[in-house]
Amino acid sequence: xxxxxxxxxxxxxxxxxxxxxxxxxxxxxxxxxLVVGIVAWFGEISISGWETASQIPRWYAGAIGIHxxxxxxxxxxxxGRTRTEFLRQAPPAIAIVTTILAALMTAGFAxxxxxxxxxxxxxxxxxxxxFESPTEFGLVFxxxxxAYAAWMVAGxxxxxxxxxxxxxxxxxxxxxxVMVALVEGSLGGNATISALPLVEVLPAxxxxxxxxRAIAVGGGCSVVGWVITWLVARDLPVKTQAA
Amino acid sequence: xxxxxxxxDLTLRYGxxxxxxxxxxxxxxxxxxxxxxxxxxxxxxxxxxVSAFRKATSGExxxxxxxxxxxxxATRKVCFIRGPGDTVAGDWPSDKISDALEFASDHRPDWxxxxxxxxxxxxxxxxxxHIGKLSQGQRSAVGVILGLAGRCPVTIFDESYLGMDxxxxxxxxxxxxxxxxxxxxxxxxxxxxxxxxxxxxxEVVIIDRGRLLLQDKVEDLRSRGAxxxxxxxxxxxFAEGLSVLSSxxxxxxxxVTTYGELGDDRLRQARAAGLEIGPITLQDLFVHLxxxxxxxV
Numbered sequence: 001x002x003x004x005x006x007x008x009x010x011x012x013x014x015x016x017x018x019x020x021x022x023x024x025x026x027x028x029x030x031x032x033x034l035v036v037g038i039v040a041w042f043g044e045i046s047i048s049g050w051e052t053a054s055q056i057p058r059w060y061a062g063a064i065g066i067h068x069x070x071x072x073x074x075x076x077x078x079x080g081r082t083r084t085e086f087l088r089q090a091p092p093a094i095a096i097v098t099t100i101l102a103a104l105m106t107a108g109f110a111x112x113x114x115x116x117x118x119x120x121x122x123x124x125x126x127x128x129x130x131f132e133s134p135t136e137f138g139l140v141f142x143x144x145x146x147a148y149a150a151w152m153v154a155g156x157x158x159x160x161x162x163x164x165x166x167x168x169x170x171x172x173x174x175x176x177x178v179m180v181a182l183v184e185g186s187l188g189g190n191a192t193i194s195a196l197p198l199v200e201v202l203p204a205x206x207x208x209x210x211x212x213r214a215i216a217v218g219g220g221c222s223v224v225g226w227v228i229t230w231l232v233a234r235d236l237p238v239k240t241q242a243a
Numbered sequence: 244x245x246x247x248x249x250x251x252d253l254t255l256r257y258g259x260x261x262x263x264x265x266x267x268x269x270x271x272x273x274x275x276x277x278x279x280x281x282x283x284x285x286x287x288x289x290x291x292x293v294s295a296f297r298k299a300t301s302g303e304x305x306x307x308x309x310x311x312x313x314x315x316x317a318t319r320k321v322c323f324i325r326g327p328g329d330t331v332a333g334d335w336p337s338d339k340i341s342d343a344l345e346f347a348s349d350h351r352p353d354w355x356x357x358x359x360x361x362x363x364x365x366x367x368x369x370x371x372x373h374i375g376k377l378s379q380g381q382r383s384a385v386g387v388i389l390g391l392a393g394r395c396p397v398t399i400f401d402e403s404y405l406g407m408d409x410x411x412x413x414x415x416x417x418x419x420x421x422x423x424x425x426x427x428x429x430x431x432x433x434x435x436x437x438x439x440x441x442x443x444x445x446e447v448v449i450i451d452r453g454r455l456l457l458q459d460k461v462e463d464l465r466s467r468g469a470x471x472x473x474x475x476x477x478x479x480x481f482a483e484g485l486s487v488l489s490s491x492x493x494x495x496x497x498x499v500t501t502y503g504e505l506g507d508d509r510l511r512q513a514r515a516a517g518l519e520i521g522p523i524t525l526q527d528l529f530v531h532l533x534x535x536x537x538x539x540v
Contacts, residue, residue: 238296
C-alpha cells in the first residue's frame with residue numbers, strides 16, 4: 001500500500017502567499033484611497049497615487065522571498081521535504097504569486113482610473129515606465145510582473161544566505177541590489193532605483209523602456225537569482241534551535 | 244509502517260571539529276531505541292544526518308535501504324523532533340498551534356488529525372494559542388504532538404521533554420507507548436533522563452565523542468552490569484577478568500561495579516564467598532561506561 005502524497009510545495013506556497021496577498025490587497029486599496037482623499041482634501045491631485053503606492057508591494061514581494069527561504073524552507077525540511085523538491089516546486093509558485101500580485105496592482109490602476117475620472121483628476125505618471133498611460137493594462141501587468149518577480153527572487157537568495165550564514169547574507173545584499181536595480185532600470189523605473197538603499201554606490205544602471213529588453217533583463221535576472229538561491233540552499237543545513 | 248535505519252562509516256565535521264567520527268550501526272525496524280551519550284557526544288549531530296537535516300561529511304545513512312539525503316521517499320519516512328520542536332514556522336505573532344498542525348497535515352502523508360486533537364487536549368493546550376507566547380514546555384508539547392500524530396515510520400525525539408513538567412512528561416511517555424503499540428514504528432529517543440525513559444527502550448546505542456561505545460538490547464546490557472559488595476579481598480578475586488567500572492571501599496568492605504558476563508559458576512562462587520550481587524540501573528551503567536577516565540576494556 002502506498003502512502004498518500006503530501007501537498008506540492010507549489011500549491012502550499014500559493015495557498016500561503018496567494019492568500020496573504022488577497023487578504024492584504026483590500027486594506028491596501030483602502031489605505032491608498034484614504035491617503036489620496038486626504039491629499040485631495042488639503043490640496044490638489046496632480047499625479048497617480050497608485051503609481052507611488054506601487055513601491056510598497058515591491059518590498060512586500062522581497063519579504064515574501066525572504067520568508068520563503070529563511071523561515072519556511074527549514075520547516076519544509078523538518079517535515080520530510082527535500083531541498084530539491086523546494087527548489088523545483090517554489091519557482092512555479094513564485095510565478096503564480098507574482099501573477100496574482102501584478103494582476104491586483106494592475107486592477108488598482110483600473111480602479112484609480114475610474115475614481116480619478118469621476119473626480120476629474122489627472123492620472124499623470126510621475127516616473128518613466130514601460131507604459132505611457134496607466135490604462136495600458138497589458139504593459140502595466142508586464143512591468144509589475146517583472147519587477148515583483150525580481151524582488152521576490154532576490155528575497156529568496158537573501159533569505160537563504162542569511163539563514164545559512166549572516167556574513168554570507170550581508171555579502172549578498174549588493175548582489176540583490178544590483179539585480180533589482182538592473183531590472184528596475186530596464187523598466188525605466190528611475191523612481192524605484194533612487195529609492196533603493198546604497199544604490200548610489202552602484203555603477204550607473206542603464207535605463208530603457210523597451211518591452212523586449214525589459215523581458216530579457218527581468219527574466220534573465222530572475223533566473224540568475226534563482227540559480228544563486230539554488231547554490232546557497234541545495235545543501236542548506238537545518239540549524240539547531242536554541243533551547 | 245516502520246523502517247530500518249542503517250548508518251555506515253558516518254562522519255560529520257563542523258570545520259575542525261569532528262562531531263560524528265566513523266559511526267556504523269543498524270537500528271532494527273519496529274523497535275524503540277534509546278540513543279544515549281554525554282553532552283557534546285554527537286547525538287544531535289548524528290540524528291540531524293539521519294533525518295537529512297544535515298549532509299554528512301562522509302559515509303551515509305539509509306532508511307529502509309534507501310539513502311536518506313535528498314531522497315523524498317526516505318525523508319518522508321522520517322520525523323525528527325528536536326528539543327522544543329522546529330517543525331513550526333517560528334515565533335511570528337500570527338503563528339498559532341493550529342497553523343503548525345495544518346502545516347504538518349499538509350506535508351505528513353500519515354498525519355492523524357483526530358489523534359493530534361486528542362493530544363492537544365491531553366497536554367492542555369489551546370489550538371488558538373500563539374506559538375511565540377508558549378512556554379518552553381508547551382512548545383515541547385507541540386513538538387511531541389507533531390511527532391506522534393505524524394505517524395512517520397521513523398520517529399525521532401531528541402530531548403523533546405525540555406521544559407515539560409513531570410505530569411506532561413508522563414503524558415508523553417504514556418502516549419508514545421500506547422501509540423507505538425497501536426501503530427508500530429521505529430522510534431529513537433535521545434535523552435538525558437535515562438531512568439525516566441529507559442523502561443521504554445528495547446535497544447540502546449551509546450555514543451561517546453562521536454564514536455559508537457556500544458549497542459545492545461537493554462535487558463542484555465542490564466544483565467552485564469552488576470554491583471558486587473563484600474569483603475575487599477573476596478570482591479577483588481571475584482572481579483578478576485571482569486571490567487571494573489567503579490570501586491568504592493568503606494573499611495574492609497568494598498563495592499565494585501562490573502561489566503561483563505558473570506556466568507553461573509562465578510555467581511555460585513560469589514554466593515559461597517558471601518558476596519552481595521545486585522543489579523545496576525541503566526543510568527549508572529551509562530555513567531560508568533562514559534566516564535572518560537575509566538572506559539571499559
